[in-house]
Amino acid sequence: MPAAFGGTSLDDWMPGTPFYRGAVERMKIAQKDGKLVGMLWFQGPTGEDPAKAKEYAKRFGAMITQLRADLGVKYVPVIVGEIKLGATGTDFATPLAQVPQEVIPCFFVSTEGLVGAADTKQLDSKMLWEYGDRFAQ
Numbered sequence: 001m002p003a004a005f006g007g008t009s010l011d012d013w014m015p016g017t018p019f020y021r022g023a024v025e026r027m028k029i030a031q032k033d034g035k036l037v038g039m040l041w042f043q044g045p046t047g048e049d050p051a052k053a054k055e056y057a058k059r060f061g062a063m064i065t066q067l068r069a070d071l072g073v074k075y076v077p078v079i080v081g082e083i084k085l086g087a088t089g090t091d092f093a094t095p096l097a098q099v100p101q102e103v104i105p106c107f108f109v110s111t112e113g114l115v116g117a118a119d120t121k122q123l124d125s126k127m128l129w130e131y132g133d134r135f136a137q
Helices: 018-031 050-054 056-071 095-101 125-136
Strands: 039-043 078-082 106-109
Touching: 018 056, 039 056, 050 056, 056 095, 078 095, 078 125, 095 106, 106 125
Parallel strands: 039 078, 078 106
Antiparallel strands: none
16 A cells, blocks of 8 residues: 655654545555555655654654554554665764664664665665565565
């Protein structure tokens, strides 16, 4: 059940926002004929204020807690996938590694060490296969 929109931040997906409401609506429709067994969250580098980035895991945890409540599910696992290619420095915080400390059950999958086309900032097909393998593990 896709609900992805590139270039959005966590704040764009907090309860009450149009993106959040749309995702809940689509997932409730899907639940009529299926069962929610997991959620994926992908986040690329953000230019968030470093102080705000430090609170990312707590804010994400609050959003997932509300999302689970709105969907009537307690412990649906969440897999957070970092997409950080060619981004360096503190201007590009990806604080996803801390999310499993706030959300249970939750797993973190990194792009760290993926090797593809030189100087790429996008996932190529080889990288996508390896990244997919990391999710499967």
